[in-house]
Amino acid sequence: MASKRPIRVAIIGAGPIGLEAALRLRQWGAQVRVFEKGRIAEHVRQWGHVTMFSPFGMNSTSAGILAIREENCHHSFPEPQQCITGHEYVSCYLEPLARTHWLRDCIQTNTQVLRVGRSQFLKEDLPGGRQRGSACFRLLVRQGDQEIIEEADVVLDCSGTYAQHRWLGEGGIPALGEMGAQGQIRYTLEDITGTRAEHYRGRTVMVVGSGYSAATAVCALAQLAEQEPATWTVWLTRRDGPPIRRFPHDPLVERDRLAQQANRLAARGEGNVEHVPQAHVQSVEFLGPDKGFRVRARVQGKTRTWEVERLVAHVGYSPDYELYRELQIHECYATLGPMRLSAALLQMGGDCLQAPTVGVDTLRNPEPNFFILGAKSYGRNSAFLLQTGFAQIEMVLSLLQQEGLVGQR
Numbered sequence: 312m313a314s315k316r317p318i319r320v321a322i323i324g325a326g327p328i329g330l331e332a333a334l335r336l337r338q339w340g341a342q343v344r345v346f347e348k349g350r351i352a353e354h355v356r357q358w359g360h361v362t363m364f365s366p367f368g369m370n371s372t373s374a375g376i377l378a379i380r381e382e383n384c385h386h387s388f389p390e391p392q393q394c395i396t397g398h399e400y401v402s403c404y405l406e407p408l409a410r411t412h413w414l415r416d417c418i419q420t421n422t423q424v425l426r427v428g429r430s431q432f433l434k435e436d437l438p439g440g441r442q443r444g445s446a447c448f449r450l451l452v453r454q455g456d457q458e459i460i461e462e463a464d465v466v467l468d469c470s471g472t473y474a475q476h477r478w479l480g481e482g483g484i485p486a487l488g489e490m491g492a493q494g495q496i497r498y499t500l501e502d503i504t505g506t507r508a509e510h511y512r513g514r515t516v517m518v519v520g521s522g523y524s525a526a527t528a529v530c531a532l533a534q535l536a537e538q539e540p541a542t543w544t545v546w547l548t549r550r551d552g553p554p555i556r557r558f559p560h561d562p563l564v565e566r567d568r569l570a571q572q573a574n575r576l577a578a579r580g581e582g583n584v585e586h587v588p589q590a591h592v593q594s595v596e597f598l599g600p601d602k603g604f605r606v607r608a609r610v611q612g613k614t615r616t617w618e619v620e621r622l623v624a625h626v627g628y629s630p631d632y633e634l635y636r637e638l639q640i641h642e643c644y645a646t647l648g649p650m651r652l653s654a655a656l657l658q659m660g661g662d663c664l665q666a667p668t669v670g671v672d673t674l675r676n677p678e679p680n681f682f683i684l685g686a687k688s689y690g691r692n693s694a695f696l697l698q699t700g701f702a703q704i705e706m707v708l709s710l711l712q713q714e715g716l717v718g719q720r
């Protein structure tokens with residue numbers, strides 16, 4: 312690490328945070344490789360039909376805009392206050408960013424990082440010792456049917472959480488039968504009023520969950536019910552009261568609009584929505600492709616059973632910690648995010664806009680030069696905001712500068 316060659320940074324994931332980190336590190340002279348298991352911004356594409364709740368000005372950076380403008384001075388961006396969809400975000404910002412001269416040669420798509428370890432050291436060697444930083448990282452990477460080892464001095468894990476769903480059952484474990492039925496249950500956001508409308512139109516659909524993803528699905532199903540009154544939604548939530556939390560004088564207008572609309576549907580039973588609070592799913596039985604599911608839940612101490620044609624489980628996501636099992640990462644026992652950051656986030660009280668100002672030390676791990684950034688840094692806490700991730704990148708950059716690992720511009 313003390314040599315004069317540029318440091319080698321491996322970035323896992325070409326989502327908004329991985330791309331931004333790659334740009335900033337390239338600009339500061341690092342040698343960067345980005346490994347992306349799918350396409351550029353794969354996860355954002357998967358929920359691309361959804362309108363983002365934060366405006367474009369909060370989802371982009373001046374460095375990113377400048378880099379794209381350097382490439383094409385006529386490129387047109389949305390207005391900073393505009394709330395665009397995920398697909399628009401990819402096409403107007405993330406794709407053009409990935410095509411800039413800074414990034415186009417350093418991103419490998421369809422390339423998955425399977426594991427990260429240290430050369431010379433096992434997990435249990437030198438607990439918390441800075442000397443571990445003298446050995447490079449070894450990344451086991453899969454491209455097609457080929458596996459290779461890549462080396463790096465610094466690793467940024469920006470792999471998000473969207474690919475690992477949580478389970479429906481009470482207590483967060485799979486409900487009886489859920490593991491077997493998993494392939495038929497929808498855990499990610501489908502385009503219910505668009506490309507997937509035929510799958511949902513005129514059906515009885517159960518939605519489980521009380522976050523913004525569940526709210527998005529329920530509002531879309533109510534919209535379908537306006538066109539086709541045979542569409543019914545049974546909405547199960549764990550807690551009592553309005554399903555979606557609202558924040559007083561919420562400056563994120565799009566977020567509040569969604570919460571209001573979903574809560575109104577739940578309260579008034581409009582849009583053919585039946586809200587069932589205090590419901591804990593016990594079992595899921597897949598009855599066959601044309602028949603749907605039998606779902607049993609405990610509701611206020613009594614057992615209720617439904618037969619539904621579609622089952623949508625928006626019960627959150629969880630980080631993939633297998634990636635860094637061989638490293639010394641201090642995980643939070645509640646959120647599975649890195650411990651120091653998770654502890655700092657306890658002050659946040661659920662609103663992503665209230666993210667505490669943290670120092671770079673909160674991003675450090677016992678493992679030197681391994682950083683978990685972006686949505687994954689929040690673990691199972693879903694209150695991550697892109698602008699927090701952009702700030703994390705600047706903190707890591709300044710740390711690497713202080714340590715003399717990246718040069719002055």
Ligand SMILES: Cc1cc2nc3c(=O)[nH]c(=O)nc-3n(C[C@H](O)[C@H](O)[C@H](O)COP(=O)(O)OP(=O)(O)OC[C@H]3O[C@@H](n4cnc5c(N)ncnc54)[C@H](O)[C@@H]3O)c2cc1C
Binds near residue numbers: 329469685
């Ligand atoms: C529906 C929805 C709407 C949202 N709207 C907003 C919003 O309006 N404003 C806001 O600030 N935030 C929003 N968020 C929250 C958050 O900002 C996004 O989830 C954002 O995409 C997080 O960016 P990221 O780069 O950290 O992770 P991701 O976008 O999840 O990117 C991770 C990337 O890593 C890749 N990857 C994963 N594992 C591996 C591996 N092992 N090897 C190689 N590559 C891998 C994935 O394919 C993916 O491309 C939203 C989230 C969701 C789900």
